[in-house]
Amino acid sequence: MVGVASIRSDEQTTHHARSTTRATLLGIVAALAGLMFGLDTGVVSGALPFIATDFHLSSRTQEWIVSSMMAGATFGSLLAGNISARFGRTGAMMGAAILFLLGTFACAFAPAPAILIVGRVFLGLAVGIAAFAAPLYISEITVESARGAMISFYQLMVSLGIFLAFLSDSLLSGGGHWRWMLGIMAVPATLFLLSVLYLPHSPRWLMIQNRKTQARRVLNLLRSDEEVAAAELSDIEARLQQGTDKGRGSTLFWRNGNFRRSVFLGMILQVMQQLTGINVLMYYAPRVFEAAHFGTSAAVWATTLVGLTNMTLTAIAIVFVDKWGRRPLLILSCVIAAASMGGIGLILWSGAQSFGAQLALVGCVLLFVAGFAIGEGPLVWTLCSEVQPTRGRDFGIGCSTVTNWAANCLVSNTFLSLMAAVGSAGTFILFAVLNGAFIIVTLAFVPETKGVSLETIETNLLSGKRLRDIGR
Template identity: 35%
Template sequence: MRTVAAVAAFGGLLFGYDTGVMSGALLFISPEFDMTAAQEGWVTSMLLVGAAVGALLGGRIADWLGRRLTLIIGGLIFITGSLWCAFAGSIASLGAARTFLGVAVGAVSIVVPMYISEKSPAGVRGKMVSLNTFMIVVGQLTAYLVNSVLAGTGSWEAMLGMAAIPGVILTVGMIFLPDTPVWLARQGCMEEARATAARAGMGLDELSAAEDGRGSRGGGGEWAAFRAHRWIRLTVIIAAVIGVIQQITGVNAIIYFAPTLMNEVGMSVENSIYTSIVVGVVSVLACWVGLQIIDRVGRKRLLLIGLSGNVISLVVLSVTYRAAEGNQGLALVSLAVMAVFIAFQQAAVSPTTWLLISEIVPVKVRGLGMGLAGLALWVANWAVAQFFLPMVEALSATGTFLIFAVLGLAAVGFVATLVPETKGHSLEEVGASFRRRFGGDVSVG
């Protein structure tokens, strides 16, 4: 099971690398193409636009072709898109390549948690699915380190093209792995599904809802089920809000703009660049801790701890950052508070949100539901990246951090009220709890 999860999680590494690499590569791309600030923002954000499309389509394609084949196609797009980025000869070509690459990022961000959750026993599902989140932050740190190593050469082409290597590993690795028992059951291949489930140590109850949902596979059936059952609609909406919650306290504002924020309060350009590595190292260490505790602490409790820590960190950061201008000591204190914020996010919030989405979306609308949740997450990601710096300019960094803190408090209330604990429960049991809660027919899978 660990081998299966590790290979599939290379999709997470690609996700992390491609979202992190532009922070350094853009320093060399911009002067070569004489880019304006608007063009820099456009090239960077096109990955997120493609990811939103990929997230929406990825789940549907995974229902049609299977999780395994969808990940193989995603790996091929990663390889092609990375090489296209490396050989782009114009701003338009680079933007198109980033959009193409983003489709794979979005699709893989949905299908990898889906694939792992559908092949994991309930007792270790949290740890296995969270391995994907761990690989995302490893990918981001890898991008920062590659940028640092290649900075002396100025080779942005190599920075962007390096993503082709893990793309090859994902593609080749998935060729030798079977599809999930849940998907096989939905295709009517019950004998193969039972054999695959037995090898993974899963209970056969996981397959009952999948077999019941055979008639809904394909776009029309999923939409019909979505429209027909109130409990399904409400469950998918909760999953989508969980996706937004991952972004709502501004984590990617810190990841994308930490060097800029530190430079604004007087830290040198050279030292500011290294803040990305600090953020990356903290992310990896914190995510590793989260990986070890998620199946013991529980998803809901860990998410509430993480969001509460985020809120406190943002309030403290709003104070220290305002006082840090021209004061190197307070600038370092602000960086330390950012690191604490990232630690809460990556140990608790990020892994539990991806896991909960993969666990609560009903099998009957698996592709559609996870696609909509992924779309919500990526749109929120884009909004934070697009509007953070204008908000800082209009409201100050202090005001912006406080807005994120208020949104974090709202997220705490939402999770405490509407998100169930899924620790130790099969996917069928999780679905049954939502049916009971929202008044659905218990026979509907």
Template identity: 40%
Template structure:
């Protein structure tokens, strides 16, 4: 989700970064909640499945209900954030998270459980859009990439925290209900933290609240640069006003931009089709099948997965601007293909005491995903679309991502029972191969490219030009459009 840093004057670059980091840390609690409510189901489902006497189909619905809400949340998040503001939207989402956590923990039957998981899903889907948006619009350009990537790191930390909570409550014999209730704590911290922050300068400016926008900017880049940055926001808003959402979608389908949408939606769908959330949601189940005999040992193995996920994401943040986006995607897709095929092979020959080999394969699979499709999809989703279509393109990609997530998650156990363990993982290995081919033939390398270069890459038939040339060409196009409208 990071964007290339803009050039800063020395005054802005030297301004203390502490306030911006604190703001990003508070907003990233939305990402942590996203991760926690995604990961907590993995340990809890070992217990509520028995309490509710669920069939495989019922278990899939209980696990995947959150994704139905997430699709809706992702679809409307942009409109909510524009209408209510990024800050108020995040406060509302924190309230939804807290209410959903309590009500899910108290659910008397699976129907009520699924209804409130859908409510939590709405918060997850919306937070996936609004939290990084808030951080990106508040962050100084020089550290915007690192701060926005911090949200992705918070998601993986949230998943790990969920695994640790699952492990603690399972070992203590407290069951699944407290596992969900714990989410109230970060929800309250997010709501309280956002209460003391201002909204983003861009949103305040869009509502004509220029003095508030300038004060918000001054907190993170200093008074000297606030006026200059505010002028850029004013110019940008003038270019973007009065463009209906449906018109933006039509523009994304035009030949000069269509490939950006293909890459964005393609990566969104393939990120889920390689099966990552079957591991996140069903890891304890997979490990029980593999030979870990008790729920506690299966959850412990899953916790190791969470630790590896966090560490690998940290590594990816350092590598993505060094090795490049495309290189990481290719390495990751190849690694996922090999490890998924190996898991399928072990299940096929059925050797005794294969549990630890499967654990190693799952860990290598997690490393492969976490250095590639995990963070790089979200990063490229924010880079590849033209400036004025970036929000719409990212929203469409996010909806596609959650829809694919729902499809994979709601079919995993049925596929496991119908096709068998080995064939199921071979199917995901084949989809990882398709991901490798998609990246090889279609996805460009955007490392070191300006946003203007990327935009002109699509408009010029997928050919790179120098940054200065891209800026001149886009300026001519904008001038031509203004002349045509005058």
């Protein structure tokens, strides 16, 4: 009997390993959407000084070039829920890949700032759709024991894209080749488009479409164990048949107060993420370093170091997100970010004239990016995909994604003006205060969802448990 039990245990372990491997590989392909997100977010940072010189742009026009992508992403997020619900998560990602290509070519060959802005809007549409569909798809195909790590892997791809964009900008900055900086993005966009063709539809989306046979086939592919797949299929089916889960997400939002709580939590988390100041550094890092008397070339290379730190610490976060949990990492992240932003503000207030002050500034910037990367960055997207019920997931994640890009657009469109109004030191001290406020939000509302199935989180939410307790 012991031998038989041991054999069965080994078989289950093998099935689980296959299950994790297959779902992981598909999740990695979907996470290429994050790579595109990061590339198109980071590339403008190094290209902007050269674009401004070639077109003789004012600071206000530069703000519009940067923020036009966020405006497009906001609109893309509004469309993403309906696109994802109608064509599936894979269909949404395919549409985003096509838009990435169109936007890249428009930017690279732009004869005037207006065309460049239009191209950036196309890229924004792509980013808004991809940022909605990819984490949602990953959360729906991954087993709960690896879900946090896999959704965080999406954020790792975002940070990898930012780093590669910064590195590419640095290598091309010697000749001021901003068109090459923007145009080289066509290569990963093509790779992403070809990769999406191999992704199966999400089993949860197939069940919503009443395509049970296909959903079973996909789950058998992902789980490799028919009993596990059948049990998961039954859970999804039972959830969809519950009375509180029927109807469109917008209908559920107005009829179900518990669902409204999860939607508002996702929106609050996304606003707080943008108010940390991370995208100020992603879009305008060279301007920040130039304010501390760095030369243009040194500022661009320092920005590359920011991207490398972001990528490295995001990778570390992936290792610990399903071990330490969401709440501890998020709180630690907020504390580090608040302290380092305060340090940046104080150094800029002192004038940062000496070489030592410049090194301290770089150190504080890197510390902030490290703090953001271990929590505020990846975990916000993880939590937003986990706390929404199945029937309302498209709507709930759509609301939080739209909120993310609207807040992103606001911050990127006002940063240079804010610096001019209150000074660079005052601006970063304000961001330090906002990071401190994120700690309070986390303690009051954020649940611990480590190792908890989406169905359990949903049951707790719809039964009326406090938001911070729905992962128990």
